[in-house]
Amino acid sequence: MxxxxxxxxxxxxxxxxxxxxxxxxxxxxxxxxxxxxxxxxxxxxxxxxxxxxxxxxxxxxxxxxxxxxxxxxxxxxxxxxxxxxxxxxxxxxxxxxxxxxxxxxxxxxxxxxxxxxxxxxxxxxxxxxxxxxxxxxxxxxxxxxxxxxxxxxxxxxxxxxxxxxxxxxxxxxxxxxxxxxxxxxxxxxxxxxxxxxxxxxxxxxYSPLPRSHALKIDPLPEAIPSAKRLAVVLNPIKVEDVEAFQSIVDQMATGAGWSAPRWHLTTVEDSGTGQAERASIEGADLVIVCGGDGTVREVCAELAGTGIPVGIVPAGTGNLLARNLGIPLYIRAALDIALTGQDRAIDMVSVRGDRGEPEAEDHGEPAPGGFESHFLVMAGMGFDAAIMEGVNEDLKKRVGWIAYVVSALKSLMSPVVKVEVSIDGGEYTKHRARTIVVGNVGSLQAGMPLLPDASIDDGQLDVVLIYPRRFLSWIPVAFRVLAKRRRTDDTVNRMTGRTVSIRAGADTPRQLDGDSIGPGRELHMECIHGRLLVRVPR
Structure with missing residues (x-):
């Protein structure tokens, strides 16, 4: 209508x-x-x-x-x-x-x-x-x-x-x-x-549709004249009508002074890496990615270090990167920011670990006896990874984020994990936890401020280890997290560093940016400062 x-x-x-x-x-x-x-x-x-x-x-x-x-x-x-x-x-x-x-x-x-x-x-x-x-x-x-x-x-x-x-x-x-x-x-x-x-x-x-956020702002200066070549990487299963979406993008791109976009659709075999590579080879001045967190992560990883900015149109369930960058979830508003916003250099995190399930190989070239990958938002071991692993995909398609709630309730009393943590190459310290999250941003699922001091462009990783001893202990833990209490103890422990290494005493569920990578015992992470350019609101 x-x-x-x-x-x-x-x-x-x-x-x-x-x-x-x-x-x-x-x-x-x-x-x-x-x-x-x-x-x-x-x-x-x-x-x-x-x-x-x-x-x-x-x-x-x-x-x-x-x-x-x-x-x-x-x-x-x-x-x-x-x-x-x-x-x-x-x-x-x-x-x-x-x-x-x-x-x-x-x-x-x-x-x-x-x-x-x-x-x-x-x-x-x-x-x-x-x-x-x-x-x-x-x-x-x-x-x-x-x-x-x-x-x-x-x-x-x-x-x-x-x-x-x-x-x-x-x-x-x-x-x-x-x-x-x-x-x-x-x-x-x-x-x-x-x-x-x-x-x-x-x-x-009077149309209720939002106007461009840059309509009354002076154009951004260009250090190098741009040919305004635009490429779009689209996960077709994330939009209801591909042709309608393409029509909207074509219309808005033309209105913003960009060329007609070249389209690259993801497949089951290639979730964004190959498409982003082709867009780069073709000389795109801007690549817009529309899809879930997995698609966004693959495209961003491929374009990291190229100097080509990435515009994000969130179309998944979590959309964690978009939320933390202030990119609206409404498609037209997100497209407007991708086309007319300003570039921001953000950090990227390289990660390696012991070999987990076979799908870990899809996230990068596996190292001998292990794998190498990357993330933009967070990595986790324990409870949060068990949530991602236990999500029913059919239920997720029907009810969205409620599927994560159902999985969380099933995983609430996940086993306690004995872990050792090393920050910036220091000595390993021993801990007990139900979940360990290493974040590049402050807010995670449902806007929870799990890492309130984290910033996506500070060159640092923030770590939180959570250890509620009993079922009811989750209540005070949740209160401390929501209230952004910075006090640390055995229940909620926080650390910060450029590199983080985690070793678990037993195989433990693991996830990167909400994608399960299978159980394993190790994750070694390094923050690469200012690696990627993304489009954000002015």
């Missing part, structure tokens, strides 16, 4: 408003066929209140969806959008609230239709009847919800569910108005047509 041209949206809006106008004319002129349909409302009212006993439920619906509460919900939605940085979406929401409320109030006075004589007598409504204020306001709210869901939610299942629920709520409210005898059927239909028409007209007048 949001990608439709203004001409198409205007046509839809005018069709709805024209239908409303015809209905209003019929009500004013007392058309016989319309009056006959409206008179059926009395039979429906008698059935609902006398035979079906729906009175209590209908009164609850009436009160919950009163115009004042709908206005309050729309105001709360606008504030939420504003807090998330979606200023135009907030303005659209406020505009819809004002237009819908003023519209139905003004049109009631203009048409001046009396309420049905058979309405519920316990609390008569004496204001004008056409159009239904309840129907207009709840439809306006449903339009806002649908627009925001289409704009911000990527999962088709969630979008369809939200749209279906919004339409169902509108239907229930319309039936409520007729079954209580508050309105004629034409009043409810008129309210829906008015709400939909105003919502579509609002999209024509």
């Amino acid at each position: 949001l990608d439709r041209s203004r001409r198409v949206l205007l046509g839809w809006a005018l069709a709805c408003l024209a239908g409303f106008g015809v209905l209003a004319l019929g009500v004013s002129q007392g058309w016989v066929w319309l009056a006959e349909i409206d008179d059926e409302g009395q039979g429906l009212r008698d059935w609902a209140l006398d035979d079906a006993g729906l009175g209590g439920f209908l009164r609850v619906v009436e009160e919950v969806f009163h115009a004042q509460w709908v206005l309050l919900a729309m105001a709360a939605t606008a504030l939420l959008m504003l807090s998330r940085g979606h200023r135009r979406a907030a303005v659209y929401t406020v505009g819809m609230a004002v237009a819908a409320f003023a519209g139905f109030r003004g049109l009631k006075i203009l048409v001046d239709r009396e309420r049905p004589p058979w309405q519920l007598t316990t609390s008569l409504h004496e204001t004008e009847s056409f159009p239904s204020g309840h129907a207009t306001m709840v439809t306006a709210l449903a339009m806002v919800v649908i627009v925001l869901v289409v704009m911000l939610v990527r999962r088709a299942v969630v979008r369809r569910l939200a749209v279906t629920l919004a339409a169902l709520v509108v239907l229930v409210v319309c039936l409520d108005r007729v079954l209580l005898g508050r309105h004629y059927p034409s009043d409810a239909v008129g309210g829906v047509l008015l709400g939909v028409g105003l919502g579509l007209l609002g999209l024509v007048v």
Whole structure:
């Protein structure tokens, strides 16, 4: 809907408003066929209140969806959008609230239709009847919800569910108005047509889609003139409609002054390395990668040290690198930053260890008896790696991050690991832990500030060892982490260094940037300062 041209949206809006106008004319002129349909409302009212006993439920619906509460919900939605940085979406929401409320109030006075004589007598409504204020306001709210869901939610299942629920709520409210005898059927239909028409007209007048964050900022100086050659590495399974995504990128790239992008799609056999290499050989001045953390990691690793900046369009479940760089998860906003943002040099971490499961070989050329790889966000051993290892992929596709919660609950009391840790080549110290995380950034899954002092461009690695002795001990541990308490002890121990080596006493689950690399006993990591250029907001 949001990608439709203004001409198409205007046509839809005018069709709805024209239908409303015809209905209003019929009500004013007392058309016989319309009056006959409206008179059926009395039979429906008698059935609902006398035979079906729906009175209590209908009164609850009436009160919950009163115009004042709908206005309050729309105001709360606008504030939420504003807090998330979606200023135009907030303005659209406020505009819809004002237009819908003023519209139905003004049109009631203009048409001046009396309420049905058979309405519920316990609390008569004496204001004008056409159009239904309840129907207009709840439809306006449903339009806002649908627009925001289409704009911000990527999962088709969630979008369809939200749209279906919004339409169902509108239907229930319309039936409520007729079954209580508050309105004629034409009043409810008129309210829906008015709400939909105003919502579509609002999209024509003021698009809620964000504008370029660099629109009012001076262009960045270029030390070397760029040919504006653009390449895009896309994991096709991470977007619902590849052609639609390509169309959006083509349109935005042209508008930002870039050449038509050259497209490189990942495969099961090559998750980004070969595609990034080809983009580099072809002379790309910017490579945009769209995919999950694994795809982003492979592309970034291949382009590290080349001087070619990487624009990240997060399309996975965790999107940890994007979150820590301040890159929004909304596709258009992320594309805008990739095309018009500024370059930032960030650290990369090389890692080697003993050979784990066979998939470890996919992350780099294995060393004799071991493997070599890299990460941008974090490495882990123990509980956090067990979470990644235990995620049900089918469940992950259906419900997203909830699959990690399910896996975490299963792995909560993972075995205690005896480990030895060496920082910057120093002597190994002995510890006990349920999980060990080595991070290049401060916030991990769900925005948890596990490493509050970590920075992705300081040339240092931050380590945390967590050792809750019992199940309930996780509660104070979680409190300390969320409160960013820096005190260290046997329960939460922190270390910092450019190189970190970890040796476990037994085979332990391991992960790099959220990808399981199989169990093993060793990880040796070195932070390479300023190795990669990425596009970030100005």
